[in-house]
Amino acid sequence: MKRLFFALLMTSALLPSSLGQDNKPMVVVINVDRVYLVCNMGQQLAAKLDKFTKDAQKEGRPLADKAQQLQQKLTTDNTLSPEDRGKMQRELESLAIEIKRFNDDKKRQAQIMQDEGLKAIEEKLKPVLADMAKSQGWDVLLNKVPNIVIMAGPAADVTDKVIEEFNKVTGS
DSSP states (O other): OHHHHHHHHHHHHHHHHHTTTTSOOOEEEEOHHHHHHHSHHHHHHHHHHHHHHHHHHHHHHHHHHHHHHHHHHHHHOTTOOHHHHHHHHHHHHHHHHHHHHHHHHHHHHHHHHHHHHHHHHHHHHHHHHHHHHHHHTOSEEEEOOTTTSOOOOGGGBOHHHHHHHHHHHHOO
16 A cells, blocks of 8 residues: 555656656655654654553463463363363363453554554655655655566665655654
8 A cells, every 4th residue: 555655646746747857757766664664753653562562461461371370280280170170171261262352452452553653654754755756856756665666776766865854854
């Protein structure tokens, strides 16, 4: 989605304005994924997601410990009656379901957090790219993705310039 979006944005918005100058459009590439990862907002998002993951692991640890203790007792305690053993197995199954739900919920929350963070970066990146395209005379901006951009020399790759300008504009 990001790849197509940026290619379409830049080609549809900028081609007509400068193609007539000398009939040589200026085509540049950008590694959008790298922009998302390296820019300050991307770094902040990564730190936020990392903290969320660590907090979720800490929050889920008691459930995992309880399940591990039950499993250990089931495998090592030979004095358990068949009724007690059955009860513990059902409790272990319930814990496994609870742990799975907990993990699924946390994964879903992390995905939402990531999607919202990337969308915020994208919203702030659009005008930066448009301004840079206008000021730098870019006619076409392509996302540098394997099998989409076959070859792009270093002079055509403006990723570092975009990251620098984006960090400057967003002040983050």
